[in-house]
Amino acid sequence: MAGGAQSGMVERRGWSLWLTHAGLILGVMVIAFPIWLAFVASTVTQPEIVRPPMPVLPGDQFFENYRKALVAGVNAPVAKMLMNSAVMALGIALGKIAISLLSAFAIVYFRFPGRKAFFWLIFLTLMLPVEVRIVPTYEVVAGFGMLNSHAGLILPLIASATATFLFRQFFMTVPDELVEAARVDGARPMRFFLDILVPMSRTNIAALFVILFIYGWNQYLWPLLITTDPQMNTIVMGIKQMFPSGDDIADWPVIMATSILAMLPPVLVVIFMQKLFIRGLVESEK
Amino acid sequence: MxxxxxxxxxxxxxxxxxxxxxxxxxxxxxxxxxxxxxxxxxxxxxxxxxxxxxxxxxxxxxxxxxxxxxxxxxxxxxxxxxxxxxxxxxxxxxxxxxxxxxxxxxxxxxxxxxxxxxxxxxxxxxxxxxxxxxxxxxxxxxxxxxxxxxxxxxxxxxxxxxxxxxxxxxxxxxxxxxxxxxxxxxxxxxxxxxxxxxxxxxxxxxxxxxxxxxxxxxxxxxxxxxxxFAAQFIGSPSMNVLPGEGAEDGVVLENGMRIPLGRPVAGKVMLGIRPEHLVPDADGPLAIETGMSEPVGAQTLVHGRLTGSTAECVASLPGVHRESDLPAVQRYAVPPHAAHVFDAATGRRIGV
CATH class of the missing domain: 3.40.50.300 (P-loop containing nucleotide triphosphate hydrolases)
Structure with a gap:
């Protein structure tokens, strides 16, 4: 290619370059502005928020508000809720990945009676959202005494038809000769699974981890149902719980600080796993 | 080991x-x-x-x-x-x-x-x-x-x-x-x-x-x-196979051509001759209408059809031969040691 200026697929020049950038910057501002406002609101005092016009530049209460949120919170300290959310999101993401890998392995590589039937059963559950089965699930979890526990938060959400399906599709692209080579090398099924299939799926695993972590982190309805103890609140539902019922005054700076804190972990996960995540979505490694 | x-x-x-x-x-x-x-x-x-x-x-x-x-x-x-x-x-x-x-x-x-x-x-x-x-x-x-x-x-x-x-x-x-x-x-x-x-x-x-x-x-x-099958699968180009009938001193092909082999043969047979064993000879028993020729370098593959029949035949001649240099009907000698006779029904080899 001739010269760096034309290295892109489309030739860029003059005003169209400025126009497209102006459009992009405008778009970013529209999307980012509410988040900026939330951040600003988390750094000022309560009276400053309530008195119009609302400030658009950060105030000097940053440390005070975040300290208050993390340590005291409204019902429960935010640090505790962050911890609960992290346990739940990690538990769901890792659990889903482990279970999906194993069930896809079983479905693709083993001949057992009812194999097709099991696959379709798993596939069918894809069509049922959590909300549809929430009442019976609640009944079961309550029966096991798992209300207000991390297990209760994680277990009902831990099976994933989507992930199973994804791994099944990936495993089916793995050449049969590889399986046979491993057999000749003396690898028993679980050894083959751990030494060869899992490392080969690592980009898929990374992509799924990002998606599932965010899925777990953003769970709202389920934690709301089964946690009554504020010490077990997750952060996403915890924010809602911070709004006062009745005529109390909402502590907006602390709520906003909590919102910003709730946003950070998923953002960090995306940033740090971005490379693997994108590779997992676009690349099929054979 | x-x-x-x-x-x-x-x-x-x-x-x-x-x-x-x-x-x-x-x-x-x-x-x-x-x-x-x-x-x-x-x-x-x-x-x-x-x-x-x-x-x-x-x-x-x-x-x-x-x-x-x-x-x-x-x-x-x-x-x-x-x-x-x-x-x-x-x-x-x-x-x-x-x-x-x-x-x-x-x-x-x-x-x-x-x-x-x-x-x-x-x-x-x-x-x-x-x-x-x-x-x-x-x-x-x-x-x-x-x-x-x-x-x-x-x-x-x-x-x-x-x-x-x-x-x-x-x-x-x-x-x-x-x-x-x-x-x-x-x-x-x-x-x-x-x-x-x-x-x-x-x-x-x-x-x-x-x-x-x-x-x-x-x-x-x-x-x-x-x-x-083995005869045709091994060797390149593969062996010519011509259907015929056994006679007391060789094989009579379906167009009536008599190929002497110096030994008696009985029943319906297939006569196999490798392309590289066909030797151009004006007095040879096998007459082939010359068709396409393919120069490969060291040899020339001459494709043709047995006169008076539909059987395809290939001869691999050493050296370069141009299509225009070859006669319209080329006669070939069949060295007896290079002729393979197979039973037409079972495909098994007959005799030596």
């Missing part, structure tokens, strides 16, 4: 029998090539020896020990696959070492064995690389290295060269042959390429539709094919 014995080995997929009782006796250190067209069951046979397919009936024995029920890893075999089947996420070293690691061999010994194989295959500079960073020939070598490090009793090759380009194939063919001679490991090699079979084999097995048509040294199969 080991022997490999197949006794009346059969294989069925459901109700269809694909291998109909094959007997093979492989001596220690022998290089056996199984050759046949696609779908003849040669790969299935190899996979049965490897333990990747179950044996429906019969017995496979390595060193006299029945191995039918053993897992591949317990048969003391190593296999080189057509698509190499290297583990994409492992380095060349790990690919070769994997089987040994599973066998819980001590690390220093693994390193020594892999180093030795790498030296033998000139892979030393690439040990840290991933398979996708290697060329086709190098991947092929890694696949062989993986087989060598295990020091197996039997090597199994499943069309290992078919994914390489023509030039590399010739080179790797020589390398495989040299390596096998050096290591002296009993080998079973499957291919559809008759040149590979001719050049590599100590003995070859010509397979057709699940039967071993002929087992013998390559030149023996070339010079005295036991069946019509």
């Amino acid at each position: 080991a022997t490999l014995t197949l006794t009346q080995v059969r294989k069925s997929f459901g109700a269809t029998e694909v291998i109909h009782g094959v007997d093979i006796d492989v001596a220690e250190g022998e290089f056996i090539v199984i050759v046949g067209p696609s779908g003849c069951g040669k790969s299935t046979l190899l996979r049965m020896v490897a333990g990747l397919e179950t044996v429906t009936a019969g017995e496979i024995a390595i060193n006299g020990q029945r191995v039918n029920e053993r897992e591949p890893m317990d048969r003391n075999i190593a296999m080189v696959f057509q698509n190499y089947a290297l583990y994409p996420h492992m380095s060349v070293f790990d690919n070769m070492a994997y089987g040994l690691k599973i066998a819980r061999m001590p690390k220093p010994e693994i390193a020594a064995r892999v180093a030795e194989a790498a030296r033998l295959l000139q892979l030393e500079p690439y040990l840290a690389r991933r398979p996708r960073e290697l060329s086709g020939g190098q991947r092929q070598r890694v696949a062989m290295g993986r087989a060598i490090v295990r020091q197996p009793a039997v090597f199994l090759f499943d069309e290992p060269l078919s994914n390489l380009d023509a030039k590399l194939r010739v080179q790797m063919r020589l390398e495989i042959k040299a390596l096998q001679r050096k290591l002296g490991i009993t080998s079973l090699y499957v291919t559809h390429d008759q040149v590979e079979a001719m050049t590599l084999a100590d003995r070859m097995i010509v397979m057709n539709e699940g039967n071993a048509e002929q087992i013998g040294a390559p030149l023996e199969v070339y010079e005295r094919p036991a069946t019509l």
Whole structure:
């Protein structure tokens, strides 16, 4: 290619370059502005928020508000809720990945009676959202005494038809000769699974981890149902719980600080796993 | 070093029998090539020896020990696959070492064995690389290295060269042959390429539709094919086959031409003559209408049709012949030793 200026697929020049950038910057501002406002609101005092016009530049209460949120919170300290959310999101993401890998392995590589039937059963559950089965699930979890526990938060959400399906599709692209080579090398099924299939799926695993972590982190309805103890609140539902019922005054700076804190972990996960995540979505490694 | 014995080995997929009782006796250190067209069951046979397919009936024995029920890893075999089947996420070293690691061999010994194989295959500079960073020939070598490090009793090759380009194939063919001679490991090699079979084999097995048509040294199969199929499959271009009738001193072709062979022949027969054995001779018994000619360089392939019949015939003449230089009808002599007579019904060879 001739010269760096034309290295892109489309030739860029003059005003169209400025126009497209102006459009992009405008778009970013529209999307980012509410988040900026939330951040600003988390750094000022309560009276400053309530008195119009609302400030658009950060105030000097940053440390005070975040300290208050993390340590005291409204019902429960935010640090505790962050911890609960992290346990739940990690538990769901890792659990889903482990279970999906194993069930896809079983479905693709083993001949057992009812194999097709099991696959379709798993596939069918894809069509049922959590909300549809929430009442019976609640009944079961309550029966096991798992209300207000991390297990209760994680277990009902831990099976994933989507992930199973994804791994099944990936495993089916793995050449049969590889399986046979491993057999000749003396690898028993679980050894083959751990030494060869899992490392080969690592980009898929990374992509799924990002998606599932965010899925777990953003769970709202389920934690709301089964946690009554504020010490077990997750952060996403915890924010809602911070709004006062009745005529109390909402502590907006602390709520906003909590919102910003709730946003950070998923953002960090995306940033740090971005490379693997994108590779997992676009690349099929054979 | 080991022997490999197949006794009346059969294989069925459901109700269809694909291998109909094959007997093979492989001596220690022998290089056996199984050759046949696609779908003849040669790969299935190899996979049965490897333990990747179950044996429906019969017995496979390595060193006299029945191995039918053993897992591949317990048969003391190593296999080189057509698509190499290297583990994409492992380095060349790990690919070769994997089987040994599973066998819980001590690390220093693994390193020594892999180093030795790498030296033998000139892979030393690439040990840290991933398979996708290697060329086709190098991947092929890694696949062989993986087989060598295990020091197996039997090597199994499943069309290992078919994914390489023509030039590399010739080179790797020589390398495989040299390596096998050096290591002296009993080998079973499957291919559809008759040149590979001719050049590599100590003995070859010509397979057709699940039967071993002929087992013998390559030149023996070339010079005295036991069946019509073996005769046509081995040799390039393939043997001319002309239908005819036996007579007291040779064969009378369907157009009435009499081909003297100096011996009596009876019944309906097929007369086989290799293109390279046809000698232009103005007094020869075989008259062929000249059609296309294909100069290959050292020889010219002259295609034509037997006069008064529809039978196609090819002659391979040494040197360069232009189409315009050849007469419209060329007569050829048939040296009696180069004429093969097969029973028209069974396809079996008749007489010497």
